Amino acid sequence: MQYSCLMAVDRDHVLRSAAALLTRKATATMDEVAKAAGISRATLHRQFAGRDALVRALEALGIEECEAALDAARLDDGTAQEAVRRLVGELERSAGLLAFLYTENQLFEGDGQHEGWARIDVRVAALFRRGQESGEFRIDLSPAWLTEALYGLMASASWAVTEGRVAAKDYHHMIVGLLLGGALRREEP
Amino acid sequence: MQYSCLMAVDRDHVLRSAAALLTRKATATMDEVAKAAGISRATLHRQFAGRDALVRALEALGIEECEAALDAARLDDGTAQEAVRRLVGELERSAGLLAFLYTENQLFEGDGQHEGWARIDVRVAALFRRGQESGEFRIDLSPAWLTEALYGLMASASWAVTEGRVAAKDYHHMIVGLLLGGALRREEP
């Protein structure tokens, strides 16, 4: 019967479709989500009890991908600067989903956010702190702010690409270039 | 009878209250908006035909404050770097409202966004372009991206301050410091 396998595959496909749709239209209906996934609303409800459950599943997916990206980026290897570059590269695939979840968290106050985000925040902030302690990064910008700025730049870049204001191929360089180097021109690159 | 005067005062007060509330809870109800403004839902409906009208009025207010900030910042005076610093300072008061409108624009696709934003985008992008042409800013980051990044950093900083992750007093330095200088430590500040 291959219960778990079939279920898992469908579930993942639905989640991907939902993420792609909600990234563009955060207020999409359950009916629209179902149509986007190519299934009926009834089936969508059978897999996710309700809209909340769907969003929470997306959140879990986002956290999972984030932590996978954090692992793959090997934040403790090499210089902090190199680690940041790797991290942005690893997170690029999930940028749309993360942008959606980022605003979703701002949108609905309270309810206490998922502990997973706190774990991720800690790891990213630790990377920036490591860069400060090694002398790579300036110390007048707190790790918390650099972490927040990374999220914000990723979301902005994701939207800008979606709306065609910037080119998708520049995604990585735009974020890393600005986050690390800033807009000012320097003598020695 | 002082028609216009009284109406204008109330209208402005309602808009300010709505902006303050919607900044924290973007999905607030018309009833909540009315309560926040200290008026009844009926009166709110008399001033703004509906939720759309309210949001569009807030958008007009945001555009107005943005353009006022652009004027006050005298973008053509002095170095581009100084102009950016002045601009961020002038926009700080409106940061919450602008963060709300920024996400609102991402949230509801299509419907064609207000032309005012295009005018503002042009002016901000022109500032970054001026900085590039004068040799102050690096040229591998497009003015369009720098503009988008400014919005994203302002929104991120606004949320981070609201949620207490960073201090409000650091707002200006966080944005300007990162946008212009980036995270990397430099030999000559």
Place this chain on the structure above:
DNA sequence: TGCATATGAGACAAGAATGTCTCACACGAC
């Protein structure tokens, strides 16, 4: 072929938010 399971389509009620309406009341002007 026969059976089980998952799905799609649609009906249905419940809830929330909106927009419109009426009515009573307070306030200021005359």
Place this chain on the structure above:
DNA sequence: GTCGTGTGAGACATTCTTGTCTCATATGCA
């Protein structure tokens, strides 16, 4: 005092979304 105007409170219908339900159908396995 009286009138006109704006306001608050609340009722009401409407709309949209959601969540649950039933039933017919297709797909896969024995």
